[in-house]
Amino acid sequence: MNEPMWVNYHKHTSLSNVYTKDSPLTHFDYWDVLKQRYEDKPCIYTTVEHGWAGNYFHTYNLLEKYNKQNDTHIQFSFGYEAYWVKDRHTNDNSNCHMILLARNDNGRKALNKILSIANKDGYYYRPRLDLELIMSLPPDDIMLTSACIVYWNKYSDIDDITLQLAEKFPYFYLEVQPHNTAKQKELNQHILDLSTQHSIPIIAGCDSHIIDNSQMIERDDLLESSGINYEDEAGCNLDFPTYDILVNRFKEQEILSDNHIKQAIDNTNVLFDFEPIVLDRSLKVPIIKPLQNKTQEERNQIFENILKKEWNHQKWDINQSKYDEYIKEIKDAIGEIEGCNMADYFILSYYIMKNGQEKYGGILTPTGRGSAVGMYINKLLCLTKVDKINSPVLMYPERFLTKERVLESHTPPD
DSSP states (O other): OOOOOOOOOSBOOTTSBSSSOOOOOOHHHHHHHHHHHHTTSEEEEEEEEESSOOSHHHHHHHHHHHHHHHTOEEEEEEEEEEEEESOTTSOOOOOEEEEEEESSHHHHHHHHHHHHHHHHHSEESEEEEEHHHHHTSOGGGEEEEOOSGGGTSSOTTHHHHHHHHHHHOTTEEEEEOOOOSHHHHHHHHHHHHHHHHHTOOEEEOOOBSOSSGGGHHHHHHHHHHTTOOOGGGTTOOOSOOOHHHHHHHHHHHTOSOHHHHHHHHHGGGGGGGSOOOOOOTTOOOOOOGGGTTOOHHHHHHHHHHHHHHHHHHHGGGSOGGGHHHHHHHHHHHHHHHHHTTOHHHHHHHHHHHHHHHHHHOOOOOSOOOTHHHHSTHHHHTTSOSOOTTTOSSOOOGGGTOOHHHHHHHTSOOO
């Protein structure tokens, strides 16, 4: 098959929703389709996950291997479908949708930064961007689209917000989708009117969650297992259509003219103008020179020195009425860790996290789970912001690291 080129930039995989999975697909499913339809022609693959960036370094590496093994030329493109609200500092769970794509590596870094902030002080059930964060993006380095119907149906002044975005960002597009439903047709007409009145370009999006309808059973099973029912999806086509099928679906809506349909689909190819993103894989796990050629006792002493230094730095910001409890917790944790000969792990984690925060501007989120927050020393080591001692939630470190559990797991049966 050799169909006209277009980029299905709005699509999802099983990695797309970290809260409730709603697609059975993997990256490979999409790559195989691109290989089949476009053979050896250059293609674009976007990482558009719901509310997070995903493990895109891993995706990047997998795609590089896939291209080599299959003689394909699929280009990696970074972005996400964000949840956004007007003001992230309020308890607003409108969680509108918007797609943001990096046109170059500077755009990638900018998108990473605002999503980190959204996880830090914009988290309310979901990590939420707001207009302040979005407007802070470098306009020439980012492409934005209005995504699905959930962009439009939360705020009464959404048209005014849309015009602000279109004025700020030269690469802002109004997304039309081909679903033959009353709501989508009404929205497409509104988008078309807005586009005509204000010269805002339109772009075709599919919101694909499957490749073809044979996979709807798998997707329905995923939704049912999570107790989810998307009523707005009734009558929608969530597959990855061919070019001709996509055109015919828009025609069946009887909203867009043939010229509008061509413009919307052709505009997906603006992604070919993006600068290729080449991820820096020279960043390696650092070699901790102070640990080289050291005995375990010497490493334990390095570990304790780090804790003493950080304690002296952080002890002024604790609940002073629980001072003795903090000291006991620290001593107990040292005993367990050194008893398991695990000091190296915590020293390494400490240096990685300090380096990431001080050199690269990394931001710790105020949440956590499991062993990450189960020991107070993880806060001293800059691994979390959660103060286990002063937390209103009771935590049980014995679920995680203890001498007994480690020694038992390494003791051969009789």
